[in-house]
Amino acid sequence: MTEILRVENLKKSYDGFIAVNGVSFSVKQGELKALIGPNGAGKSTCFNMLMGQLRPTAGEVFLDGSRITGQKPREIWRRGVGRTFQITGTYQSMTVIENVQMALISHHRRLFSFGARAWRLYRDEAMDFLRTVDLQDQADRPCSVLAYGDLKRLELAIALCHRPRLLLMDEPTAGMAPQARIALMQLTADIVRDQGVSVLFTEHDMDVVFAHAHHIMVLNRGALIADGSAAEVRNNPKVQEVYLGGGTLFKEEAHA
Template sequence: MTDILRVENLKKSYDGFLAVNGVSFAVQQGELKALIGPNGAGKSTCFNMLMGQLKPTAGQVFFDGENVTGQRPREIWRKGVGRTFQITGTYQSMTVIENVQMSLISHHRKLFSVLPRAWKLYRDEAFEFLETVSMADQADRPCSILAYGDLKRLELAIALTHRPRLLLMDEPTAGMAPSARIALMQLVADIVQDQGVSVLFTEHDMDVVFAHAHHIMVLNRGELIADGSAAQVRNNPQVQEVYLGGGTLFKEAQDA
């Protein structure tokens, strides 16, 4: 398979402290890959360098074979990289479908020329994205009254509007009930399978990770200590020791 994302010796330092220290990995086209680790391991810092919010101290990021290191977030977004965040950022005063329409208007570069008639534009296309995340029946509801899980699904629909080839999802199930977490990640897995989108996601819920990720990477203190299948990660002594304090949760996951 082809690498859609390749990271080489990525580092980020703050006043001599290495938040990310020599991280290298690849994500293949059509792969659903998890990046896990304890709080402070460097996951969000790594994500912010991939998407251009932070400039690396050293190392390189390649998207589809092109060096995108240090490019601005919008430039990377235009090339086909999407992102969702831990905290949703929808327009609460707008309806569900209007949020998706606004993203489509931005994608089509018409943000400043069509505002008086924006509510009419790309409505059918917006419905299609809402159908993808099973929210078409809530299209005309205000975002301000949505359940948190529905806001997460809406954010996913918005991220898909420019048809990314790679989607970065930072804690996609944070703040959700356990059943809603599994449902959202099953939806993501279906999108990966049906559309061939690659997804790299960070996550603390091990049930979500082991149920859906094709491969798993583990960060600890800014360094990548494991990268492999669920079984390989579960059985890695270093992961068991530093991430899960002896591997209790890994063993529970195996026994479930």
């Protein structure tokens, strides 16, 4: 499989405190890969360096073999990296479809030329993205009345508008009910399978991680302590120690 993302010896320190310490990994095309770890392990710091919100203290990040270390977030986004956040950031005063239309206007570089005609632009294309996340029936509802799980689906549709090759999802199911969590990650897995998008996501719900991720990485105190299949991670002594002090980790029936 083609390697989309490669990270080499990534580090981030703040006045002597090491938040991320020499992390190296890769994400392949069409791979759904999880990055897990306890609170404070360095997951969000790592994500912020990949997307350009933070500049690494050391190390390199490559997208499709080209170095993107230190580039601005918009430059990285233009090169095909999308991101969703733990807290949704939709326009609450707009309708569902208008939020997607705004993302498409940005993708097509029409931000400074659409004027009062914005509501007409890319409506059919926006509806296609809403069908992808099963929100087509709510297209004309204001975002302010949506259930939280539907807002998460809308955020995913917005991220897909730029047709990313790599999508970074920071705790995509945070704050959602258990059934909605499973549904959202199954939707994400379907998109990975059908569209060939690569996804790297952080998550605290281990049932979600082990049910859907193709491969799993584990961070602890800024260092990568495991990177492998669900079975390899589940049976890794270091991972067992971090999560349960040596006990059995997660359900045996879970799968990658």
